[in-house]
Amino acid sequence: xxxxxxxxxxxxxxxxxxxxxxxxxxxxxxxxxxxxxxxxxxxxxxxxxxxxxxxxxxxxxxxxxxxxxxxxxxxxxxxxxxxxxxxxxxxxxxxxxxxxxxxxxxxxxxxxxxxxxxxxxxxxxxxxxxxxxxxxxxxxxxxxxxxxxxxxxxxxxxxxxxxxxxxxxxxxxxxxxxxxxxxxxxxxxxxxxxxxxxxxxxxxxxxxxxxxxxxxxxxxxxxxxxxxxxxxxxxxxxxxxxxxxxxxxxxxxxxxxxxxxxxxxxxxxxxxxxxxxxxxxxxxxxxxxxxxxxxxxxxxxxxxxxxxxxxxxxxxxxxxxxxxxxxxxxxxxxxxxxxxxxxxxxxxxxxxxxxxxxxxxxxxxxxxxxxxxxxxxxxxxxxxxxxxxxxxxxxxxxxxxxxxxxxxxxxxxxxxxxxxxxxxxxxxxxxxxxxxxxxxxxxxxxxxxxxxxxxxxxxxxxxxxxxxxxxxxxxxxxxxxxx
Numbered sequence: 162x163x164x165x166x167x168x169x170x171x172x173x174x175x176x177x178x179x180x181x182x183x184x185x186x187x188x189x190x191x192x193x194x195x196x197x198x199x200x201x202x203x204x205x206x207x208x209x210x211x212x213x214x215x216x217x218x219x220x221x222x223x224x225x226x227x228x229x230x231x232x233x234x235x236x237x238x239x240x241x242x243x244x245x246x247x248x249x250x251x252x253x254x255x256x257x258x259x260x261x262x263x264x265x266x267x268x269x270x271x272x273x274x275x276x277x278x279x280x281x282x283x284x285x286x287x288x289x290x291x292x293x294x295x296x297x298x299x300x301x302x303x304x305x306x307x308x309x310x311x312x313x314x315x316x317x318x319x320x321x322x323x324x325x326x327x328x329x330x331x332x333x334x335x336x337x338x339x340x341x342x343x344x345x346x347x348x349x350x351x352x353x354x355x356x357x358x359x360x361x362x363x364x365x366x367x368x369x370x371x372x373x374x375x376x377x378x379x380x381x382x383x384x385x386x387x388x389x390x391x392x393x394x395x396x397x398x399x400x401x402x403x404x405x406x407x408x409x410x411x412x413x414x415x416x417x418x419x420x421x422x423x424x425x426x427x428x429x430x431x432x433x434x435x436x437x438x439x440x441x442x443x444x445x446x447x448x449x450x451x452x453x454x455x456x457x458x459x460x461x462x463x464x465x466x467x468x469x470x471x472x473x474x475x476x477x478x479x480x481x482x483x484x485x486x487x488x489x490x491x492x493x494x495x496x497x498x499x500x501x502x503x504x505x506x507x508x509x510x511x512x513x514x515x516x517x518x519x520x521x522x523x524x525x526x527x528x529x530x531x532x533x534x535x536x537x538x539x540x541x542x543x544x545x546x547x548x549x550x551x552x553x554x555x556x557x558x559x560x561x562x563x564x565x566x567x568x569x570x571x572x573x574x575x576x577x578x579x580x581x582x583x584x585x586x587x588x589x590x591x592x593x594x595x596x597x598x599x600x601x602x603x604x605x606x607x608x609x610x611x612x613x614x615x616x617x618x619x620x621x622x623x624x625x626x627x628x629x630x631x632x633x634x635x636x637x638x639x640x641x642x643x644x
Contacts, residue, residue, distance in 0.1 A: 181552035194546030211260025227260030306357030318349035398447035494531035557615030566640035575628035584613030
């Protein structure tokens with residue numbers, strides 16, 4: 162019996178889906194490990210309210226973070242955070258006015274709706290400063306080709322304002338192609354894709370912007386979706402032609418031409434959104450893996466006050482998975498790179514390093530997924546495999562037949578996994594599991610007599626175990642009469 166796709170919205174009795182997996186990623190016809198988070202840096206002084214990584218033209222990696230009152234830059238040698246706030250400035254960011262960063266050439270721009278837009282010149286600046294040209298305060302910022310665009314303005318939440326052509330200090334309307342647009346329908350602007358012809362997400366609509374060179378209108382805008390927008394501005398994540406976002410009730414994938422697919426419908430959306438409060442839907446954060454075809458969303462399941470679940474969608478496989486991890490946000494990152502001598506700044510002992518020496522974390526420019534943990538330390542999902550749990554779909558005879566399971570063989574390339582058999586005689590009963598069972602040393606089969614009308618098998622692979630593929634289970638069973 163191969164492990165089936167995780168689609169908890171569907172009935173799993175005698176079906177092709179399961180409703181119970183944890184801490185795995187999808188592969189073709191199998192599940193693979195979800196690496197554990199390992200902290201790398203010192204802790205920020207307060208909860209991160211925005212984070213970003215930039216790379217200069219020379220290849221130098223710079224990582225930034227924003228807290229309520231300060232902006233920070235990571236020292237790639239000491240792995241500590243340096244205060245790079247504007248001199249004599251206390252910022253006013255908060256949970257409802259978080260930091261948003263964007264790179265434009267050799268400049269990093271940081272905005273929140275309560276403060277003047279800030280700018281940092283890579284390789285030149287020591288601190289952020291006010292962005293020149295008197296740009297408006299805004300909640301979000303994104304590069305639109307040769308323009309920098311500020312969105313959800315403090316003076317008009319439904320408006321965007323883009324800079325002069327290739328000049329992020331030019332904000333005078335009507336000069337060098339700088340202009341503004343207020344959208345009449347759809348509510349507040351929630352963000353956009355990063356493109357010359359951007360998709361603009363409102364609360365209840367999506368517009369397609371088209372750059373019109375040589376025209377007095379600069380950009381033309383057409384509403385391409387009505388009553389559909391981004392419930393969470395932070396859920397919007399783009400890479401190339403693909404943009405993903407969360408709206409009320411589901412997750413969506415939209416192409417550059419505006420064609421849209423409800424990727425969560427009758428798969429995960431009803432289950433996940435049923436576990437989220439409305440306020441938690443609006444706060445979830447999305448990110449796209451910098452290397453693989455995976456979109457991630459981190460969210461607060463159960464109203465704990467911090468993100469605790471990471472949902473993963475592989476758009477090439479069109480399959481979902483999930484992992485448990487307390488965090489304060491995820492984002493794609495590239496590592497700074499280290500020499501063996503440079504590792505001394507991380508730890509004086511090679512055995513005490515948070516990652517193995519062959520980890521991509523130590524390779525300059527290697528793509529990885531980064532996050533902040535509950536202690537406000539930044540790190541990467543590049544540690545040992547987390548404890549993985551994979552449960553088969555439930556199988557049973559709806560006409561009353563009882564099945565006796567005699568043994569189970571997990572098709573997993575690890576000898577230290579355990580299994581438990583879940584069973585019930587009536588569909589309305591709760592599933593009752595056996596204790597954890599280990600395999601015999603001679604054959605690797607798990608011998609256990611268990612009879613019931615409806616049964617499923619749960620496989621658990623302990624944390625830190627070395628494994629690469631979990632494909633399914635082979636079950637030896639026979640009829641055991643009727644009941």
